[in-house]
Amino acid sequence: MHDFSRRGLLKATAAAGAGAVVIPGAGAADAAAASAAIRGAEGGTCGPAELTGRIVRPSDPGYADASLGWDELFVHYPLVIVYAQETQDVVNALTWARQHDVALRVRSGGHSLEGWSNVDNGIVIDVSELKSADIDTASLTATVGAGLDQLEAVTTLAEKNLAVTTGTEGTVGLSGATLGGGFGFLTRYLGMACDSLIGAEIVVASDGDCAQVITADAKNNADLLWALRGAGNGNFGIVTSLTYKVAPLSSVAYVQATWDGISDLHRVFDQWQRTAPVADNRLGSQLEIHRGQILLFAVLAEGTEAEAKKLLAPIFSIGSPDVTTRIGNWGDIYTGFQIPTEAEPANWKFFSQFISEPFPKKAISVIASFMRDAPTDDSNFFTQAFGGAVRREPRGGTAFPHRDALFYSEPGAGWGTRGVPGSGDALTPVAQAWIAEFSQALRPYVNGAYVNVPNIGMQEWETAYWGANFDRLRQVKAKYDPNNVFQYEQSIPPAFC
Numbered sequence: 001m002h003d004f005s006r007r008g009l010l011k012a013t014a015a016a017g018a019g020a021v022v023i024p025g026a027g028a029a030d031a032a033a034a035s036a037a038i039r040g041a042e043g044g045t046c047g048p049a050e051l052t053g054r055i056v057r058p059s060d061p062g063y064a065d066a067s068l069g070w071d072e073l074f075v076h077y078p079l080v081i082v083y084a085q086e087t088q089d090v091v092n093a094l095t096w097a098r099q100h101d102v103a104l105r106v107r108s109g110g111h112s113l114e115g116w117s118n119v120d121n122g123i124v125i126d127v128s129e130l131k132s133a134d135i136d137t138a139s140l141t142a143t144v145g146a147g148l149d150q151l152e153a154v155t156t157l158a159e160k161n162l163a164v165t166t167g168t169e170g171t172v173g174l175s176g177a178t179l180g181g182g183f184g185f186l187t188r189y190l191g192m193a194c195d196s197l198i199g200a201e202i203v204v205a206s207d208g209d210c211a212q213v214i215t216a217d218a219k220n221n222a223d224l225l226w227a228l229r230g231a232g233n234g235n236f237g238i239v240t241s242l243t244y245k246v247a248p249l250s251s252v253a254y255v256q257a258t259w260d261g262i263s264d265l266h267r268v269f270d271q272w273q274r275t276a277p278v279a280d281n282r283l284g285s286q287l288e289i290h291r292g293q294i295l296l297f298a299v300l301a302e303g304t305e306a307e308a309k310k311l312l313a314p315i316f317s318i319g320s321p322d323v324t325t326r327i328g329n330w331g332d333i334y335t336g337f338q339i340p341t342e343a344e345p346a347n348w349k350f351f352s353q354f355i356s357e358p359f360p361k362k363a364i365s366v367i368a369s370f371m372r373d374a375p376t377d378d379s380n381f382f383t384q385a386f387g388g389a390v391r392r393e394p395r396g397g398t399a400f401p402h403r404d405a406l407f408y409s410e411p412g413a414g415w416g417t418r419g420v421p422g423s424g425d426a427l428t429p430v431a432q433a434w435i436a437e438f439s440q441a442l443r444p445y446v447n448g449a450y451v452n453v454p455n456i457g458m459q460e461w462e463t464a465y466w467g468a469n470f471d472r473l474r475q476v477k478a479k480y481d482p483n484n485v486f487q488y489e490q491s492i493p494p495a496f497c
């Protein structure tokens, strides 16, 4: 981890004289060249900043709720939370944080699976109330505020029979998902969410402890757009709006199958991994293995229920699954399979893994054995079929590298009751150990990890998330955030540090 404290930087700056920026380990020439890339609109100076927007402080009644993320395993006590109402609020908050030497984190949907969108004694710059949507049906583009969650994005686009890929959980922030990649039922049809990202408005740190709004698209700061497509989570700046290329989608067929018990697991899993990643690109599917059942969910874009069942027939021929189907507008189907947050366990721990060769029998036995000992009924082993459109990078490329994956998988443990602090404490060490041992046992069969489901404590997370793209990401970081203002446990360090 690269952790250059802001206080250390400020002290170094003072020693070097007013206005100079000294970066530990960096040559003066490197630092000067890098900081020249980002100049404040005012030529490197800005007046004292004041916080604007909806501000929540520890003494405010809403503070406890505002401090809580989706995963209650992580509890933080920030100094202040700024809910931006417009881009200028973000500029003010970033400038204020820099001028006051306060740690900062960026938050949208609050689902960070390590609690990294919050920080003790720091400022949380929250964009979740930036809720605009401007859809151009002629050019098939949509510019949305960074505060939309996935349910809002899916349903707003679906009203016009349009879509982009999102993840499956509606309450996840569209920004957080897209900036780390973003896969879901439409991935094999439309690619990753980040593949459709064609522009972004982003507030970056500029000279003199200031902040500046810039655009990243094919013509402006194209290197930053590349980086935002898969590595944009809290690394380069605060994204305030996102522009997507959207695709027509008039209806989908939705399929759900349930096998009681996991005695059919070997055959179901093996057939799924040989069918789903190479099926018709319109078919997206997931397996969810619990200790008492196997679930399969699938979406066929622009297809019929009969077609979907036919494509999945090799899997459904195993055992006696209970199969249900529905057809409808993507927004209605997506809304229909949402689980209310209150009904979900309070604490979660996942471990992300990509798979590029089918799991051998031994690996499936590992899954069966760990799932039999799962700490709770909600704990599961989740997979998402890749292949199809994921294999094609969009023009300009993406920082997201896992193009050859057959599928994504994650063991996940969920425990404890929402709103009942401490209710899961007894299970916490059990669940943590189960995840650690489960993911370790699968290591011989996996290849890479997903930054949106970060693996804390993993060796070489940099290449696991981004492969050979990591060096270029460090160059982009050095250009847009040379002072490493945006940093957290697994953030990208500038090239010269």
Ligand SMILES: Cc1cc2nc3c(=O)[nH]c(=O)nc-3n(C[C@H](O)[C@H](O)[C@H](O)COP(=O)(O)OP(=O)(O)OC[C@H]3O[C@@H](n4cnc5c(N)ncnc54)[C@H](O)[C@@H]3O)c2cc1C
Binding pocket: 069, 070, 105, 106, 107, 108, 109, 110, 111, 112, 113, 116, 117, 127, 146, 166, 167, 168, 169, 171, 172, 173, 174, 175, 176, 177, 178, 179, 180, 181, 182, 183, 184, 232, 233, 234, 235, 237, 238, 239, 240, 452, 453
């Ligand atoms: C229940 C659940 C289901 C999931 N399912 C899927 C799935 O199907 N597919 C999938 O791809 N992923 C899935 N994920 C992972 C999900 O994509 C990530 O957790 C995502 O980063 C969450 O985004 P957020 O905005 O809700 O979270 P936040 O906690 O707000 O942010 C997550 C990260 O992104 C940064 N960030 C957020 N907004 C911005 C911004 N505007 N500018 C710059 N940085 C920003 C934060 O600083 C933080 O590092 C799932 C997660 C959960 C909890």
